[in-house]
Structure formats: C-alpha cells, structure tokens
Amino acid sequence: MARNMDWSLAEELTKKTQEEIEKIEKVHILVVGKTGVGKSTLINKIFRERLAETGIGQPITKHLHKIEKEGVPMVLYDTRGLELDAETQNQVTSEIDQTLEGMAKMQKHMHVAYYCINASSSRIEDMEIRLIEYLANKMPVILVLTQSIGDQALKFEQYLVNQNLSVQAIIRLMAQDYKITDEFTIPAFGLKELVERTIGLLPHQVHTAFNNAQQIDIERKGRAARRWARRYTVTTFGVGFTPIPFSDATVLVPMQIGMMAHITAIFGISMDRATALGILGAIGGTGSATYLGRLIVS
Structure with a gap:
C-alpha cells in the first residue's frame, strides 16, 4: 500500500x-559572435542541460538558430557561422529585425544579448562595432570576452572601455579551466559575474526563468x-x-x-x-x- x-x-x-515550469515566462537571449569564439562552451557552462548540444537548434533564418529544450524556460538565439563582411552584416541585422518583429507580434521580447569576442585575438573589427551599436539600440548588450588569459586580455578590456561602446557591461571570463602544464591550470572565472550582471538587466518577470536555467x-x-x-x-x-x-x-x-x-x-x-x-x-x-x-x- x-x-x-x-x-x-x-x-x-x-x-x-x-x-x-509551464507558468514561468520564458527568458529570450541572443548570443552573437564569430565562429570559434567559444559561444557553445559558454552556453553549456552557464546554462543547465547542455543546451548547445542537446537543445533543439531550429534554423529560423539563414544566420539565426533558435535553441530551446523542454523543461527549460529559456530560448537562445545563436548566430551560427557568423563571419562578418558588409553583405553578411546587412543580412544578420535584417534577420534580427525580422525575428524581433515576429516576437513582438506574439508579445515577446529579446531580453539581452551576449556579444562574444575572443580576448586572445585582442582585436575588434569596425563591422563588429557597428553590429554592437545596432544591437544596443534594440536590447541591452553585454560584451563577453572569452578565453581571457593574462595581461593581454586586461589591456584589450581597457581598450574596449576607451571605445565607449553602447554596452551595459564588459566581462572577461574563462568558461572552463584552462590547462597550461600538467602542474598548472587556470581555473574558470567570470561566469558568476555574467549571471549577476544579466539578472540586473532582465525584467523582474523573467528572473525566475533565468534563475531556473542558469547553473552557476x-x-x-x-x-x-x-x-x-x-x-x-x-x-x-x-x-x-x-x-x-x-x-x-x-x-x-x-x-x-x-x-x-x-x-x-x-x-x-x-x-x-x-x-x-x-x-x-x-x-x-x-x-x-x-x-x-x-x-x-x-
């Protein structure tokens, strides 16, 4: 019995x-950056269920994929294979506009964008600056410097600060431990700060959704x-x-x-x-x- x-x-x-879970209003996040900057690693480390690998990556436009998974009150929009040139940038901005218009018709909003740059490259292209400024007119933007190792990343961060970009925060991070030698490893850092800054930018009604999805x-x-x-x-x-x-x-x-x-x-x-x-x-x-x-x- x-x-x-x-x-x-x-x-x-x-x-x-x-x-x-079904009562929770979903949070919508746009993840932008060139191929190889570590977007998938970032997504899998900061959010549960390894969304970049196990979520449904449905292409909604040529450059945008919608990633979601049942039981996770979050929708990610990932710019797959983004290599910026003038034509591609025009396509991307047009596709984002179309996506935002479609969301608005359903009374949904893109709550925040993560623009990812590999800090070890120590460079940001003019095309990227224009894309960041475009995004900042549509939603809050956090500039995420991935693979931020050593003084070089610090100098790059200061350079970006001096550019006075229209971003809400610039965050250096290592999404996962980085092994230098058998005896020395740089531990992951910056993910908790990214969570805190994101919460600070999100509308109160989607705090529960983001808290549910994050695992940091x-x-x-x-x-x-x-x-x-x-x-x-x-x-x-x-x-x-x-x-x-x-x-x-x-x-x-x-x-x-x-x-x-x-x-x-x-x-x-x-x-x-x-x-x-x-x-x-x-x-x-x-x-x-x-x-x-x-x-x-x-």
Missing part, C-alpha cells in the same frame, strides 16, 4: 513540477527556494492547530507536494518519476510528507 502511495505522490510531484550561482537558487519555503510556512501555519488528529494530513500533503514542486522548478531539476521518488524518499515517503508539514508549522 505504501509503495502505491509513493508512486502516486511521485506522479503528482512530477505533474506539479511541470505545471510550475546555486546560492541564488537557494535564496529563492528559501523565500518560497517561508511563504508555504505562513500558509500552513494554521493547519497545525487542527484539533482532530491526522485530519490535517489531507491538507498538508498537497501543500508539501506543491512546495516541493515549486522549489524543484526553482532549482531546475529535470523531473521524472524516478527523480520524484528519490526526492520523496529523502524525506521518508508519504508519512513524512505529513510530518514535514507539521515540522515546518512548528
């Missing part, structure tokens, strides 16, 4: 988690989860005073399933029945779902 109840609760938790700042997810847990605590406070023994179980169990589903959606855990059983098992199954509710009320 208990086993059947566990499966029932697992199915309910899976269903509720999916419902919570786990403490940020934890703070959001604790805020929701406190809300459930307030909601369930009166239930603990029910005078009839165990009558509160019918109220507390659904509440606990709702709380776990909401927190699971915040953390961005891909949910199936096996995962749901693991979560329920961690608190002892169906009986302790009620007990956990009583504990929170206490």
Whole structure:
C-alpha cells in the first residue's frame, strides 16, 4: 500500500513540477559572435542541460538558430557561422529585425544579448562595432570576452572601455579551466559575474526563468527556494492547530507536494518519476510528507 502511495505522490510531484515550469515566462537571449569564439562552451557552462548540444537548434533564418529544450524556460538565439563582411552584416541585422518583429507580434521580447569576442585575438573589427551599436539600440548588450588569459586580455578590456561602446557591461571570463602544464591550470572565472550582471538587466518577470536555467550561482537558487519555503510556512501555519488528529494530513500533503514542486522548478531539476521518488524518499515517503508539514508549522 505504501509503495502505491509513493508512486502516486511521485506522479503528482512530477505533474506539479511541470505545471510550475509551464507558468514561468520564458527568458529570450541572443548570443552573437564569430565562429570559434567559444559561444557553445559558454552556453553549456552557464546554462543547465547542455543546451548547445542537446537543445533543439531550429534554423529560423539563414544566420539565426533558435535553441530551446523542454523543461527549460529559456530560448537562445545563436548566430551560427557568423563571419562578418558588409553583405553578411546587412543580412544578420535584417534577420534580427525580422525575428524581433515576429516576437513582438506574439508579445515577446529579446531580453539581452551576449556579444562574444575572443580576448586572445585582442582585436575588434569596425563591422563588429557597428553590429554592437545596432544591437544596443534594440536590447541591452553585454560584451563577453572569452578565453581571457593574462595581461593581454586586461589591456584589450581597457581598450574596449576607451571605445565607449553602447554596452551595459564588459566581462572577461574563462568558461572552463584552462590547462597550461600538467602542474598548472587556470581555473574558470567570470561566469558568476555574467549571471549577476544579466539578472540586473532582465525584467523582474523573467528572473525566475533565468534563475531556473542558469547553473552557476546555486546560492541564488537557494535564496529563492528559501523565500518560497517561508511563504508555504505562513500558509500552513494554521493547519497545525487542527484539533482532530491526522485530519490535517489531507491538507498538508498537497501543500508539501506543491512546495516541493515549486522549489524543484526553482532549482531546475529535470523531473521524472524516478527523480520524484528519490526526492520523496529523502524525506521518508508519504508519512513524512505529513510530518514535514507539521515540522515546518512548528
């Protein structure tokens, strides 16, 4: 009997988690940069589910691919194979205009753009400056300097600062550890700063979506989860005073399933029945779902 109840609760938790994710307004991010600057590495490191590899990369124009995955409340638009010349730049800007117009008809917006440049090249072309300025008139732009190794990257950053580009931030980063020798490796850096600056630029209504999708700042997810847990605590406070023994179980169990589903959606855990059983098992199954509710009320 208990086993059947566990499966029932697992199915309910899976269903509720999916419902919570479907309620989240998706965040839309444009990722721009030449081939080989490390866009795919950046996407896979900063966002969960390895979107650049496992997401659906649907071509929507010649130069733009839409990347999304079920259960991740985010849509990425990647400029594939971008090598700038005058003709290509005109095509890209025209395609972005068309994409933005199509999104506007559906009351959607491009929330932020990451323009990626390989810092080790220490150069930015006039075509790129014009494209950055064009994008900045459409959406907030963060200039991301990938593979930022050593003083050369610092000097390049200062050079770009002096250009007074219309960007919201310039961030140097290494998306993954860089091995110099067997004994020395430069650790990855800059990803958390990129997450923080992005959150600061996004409209409040898509903060939840971005927090769900990002996998760098786990403490940020934890703070959001604790805020929701406190809300459930307030909601369930009166239930603990029910005078009839165990009558509160019918109220507390659904509440606990709702709380776990909401927190699971915040953390961005891909949910199936096996995962749901693991979560329920961690608190002892169906009986302790009620007990956990009583504990929170206490």
